[in-house]
Amino acid sequence: NAGVTQTPKFRILKIGQSMTLQCTQDMNHNYMYWYRQDPGMGLKLIYYSVGAGITDKGEVPNGYNVSRSTTEDFPLRLELAAPSQTSVYFCASSSRGGGTGELFFGEGSRLTVL
Amino acid sequence: GQQLNQSPQSMFIQEGEDVSMNCTSSSIFNTWLWYKQDPGEGPVLLIALYKAGELTSNGRLTAQFGITRKDSFLNISASIPSDVGIYFCAGLNYGGSQGNLIFGKGTKLSVKP
Numbered sequence: 001n002a003g004v005t006q007t008p009k010f011r012i013l014k015i016g017q018s019m020t021l022q023c024t025q026d027m028n029h030n031y032m033y034w035y036r037q038d039p040g041m042g043l044k045l046i047y048y049s050v051g052a053g054i055t056d057k058g059e060v061p062n063g064y065n066v067s068r069s070t071t072e073d074f075p076l077r078l079e080l081a082a083p084s085q086t087s088v089y090f091c092a093s094s095s096r097g098g099g100t101g102e103l104f105f106g107e108g109s110r111l112t113v114l
Numbered sequence: 115g116q117q118l119n120q121s122p123q124s125m126f127i128q129e130g131e132d133v134s135m136n137c138t139s140s141s142i143f144n145t146w147l148w149y150k151q152d153p154g155e156g157p158v159l160l161i162a163l164y165k166a167g168e169l170t171s172n173g174r175l176t177a178q179f180g181i182t183r184k185d186s187f188l189n190i191s192a193s194i195p196s197d198v199g200i201y202f203c204a205g206l207n208y209g210g211s212q213g214n215l216i217f218g219k220g221t222k223l224s225v226k227p
Contacts, residue, residue: 004156042118042202042217043157090156101147101206101215105156 002026006091006106013081013113021076021109023091031094032074033058033103034066036087043090049074081113116141120203120218128226133190135221137203143216145206146179146186151220152199160201161188195225 007022025032030051035043045058049068063085065077074093078085088110092103120137127133137146145164149157161172163179163186170177174191186203203218 040123040219042120042219044217045215092156100162101145101204102159102162103157103215105158107154107156 004091004093004104004106006089006109008109009107010110011112013078013111015081015083015113017081018077018079019081019111021078021089021091021111023074023076023106024072025074025091025093025104026072027093027095027104028071029093029095029104030071031096032068033092033094034064034074034076035090035092036060037090037108038087046076046089078111081111083113085111086113087111116205116207116214116216118203118205118216118218120221122221123219124222124224126224126226127193129193129195131193133193133197133223134187135201136185136187137205137218138185139205139216140184141205141207142183143205144183144208146177147204147206148175148177148186148188149202149204149217150199151202157202190223193223193225195227198223198225 004025033048034046044060047066049055055066088108090108091106094103147162148160151157161177166183168179176189178187200220200222202220205216207214
C-alpha cells in the first residue's frame, strides 16, 4: 500500500549543481503536485499536473522544471541549485483535483544547498 | 495574494486537555480543510468542510466552517501524546484546473504526558 513515494529522502547539493526529485504514485490519480515547505511557513505550490503530458506553474515555479510522461510519475528538476532552494519538498496526488483539496502527500524530500 | 492567518503558532498542553485552534482570512473560501503533519512525515488530511456553518467530527476532532466563509476552527478533545504534530488549515477556491488551495503556516502542538 505505497501511496505517494518520493526519493531521495535527504540530499545535500552544492550551489550550481542540478538534481531531480522523483515522485511516484500507485493510486491512478490524474492530479499531481509539488510543494515546498520552509520552516514556520505553510506549503507553497511549485508546479502541478492534471494528467500525463499536462503541467502548469504554481505560486513559486522559478528555478524548477517538471515533466509528466506517465500517470504514475511526476519528477521535479532543480537546475543550478541555489541556497534559497534549501527546503523540504512534498509531492502530492489527488483523484479529484482542484474541486476538493483532498491531497495525498509523500513523506517529503529534505534538500540542503550549500 | 490570499493569506490564511492560523493561530496559535504553537501550543504546549497537558495530556487530557482540550485544544482549540483557528484559521482566518480576509477572503472567502468554498472549502476548508485541516491537515496534520507528524514529525518527518507528509501532511495527512483530517477533515474537509464544504458548506458554510458545517460542523464535522472525526473521532476526537471537530471542525467548523465559519458562517462568513472566512474562517474555520479545529477542536481536539482529551488530547493524547500521539496528537503531537503540526496542524495546517487550508482554504480552497474553485476555478482553474486545480483550484486555488492556500495553506496556513501551521499550529505546532506539543502534549506533555
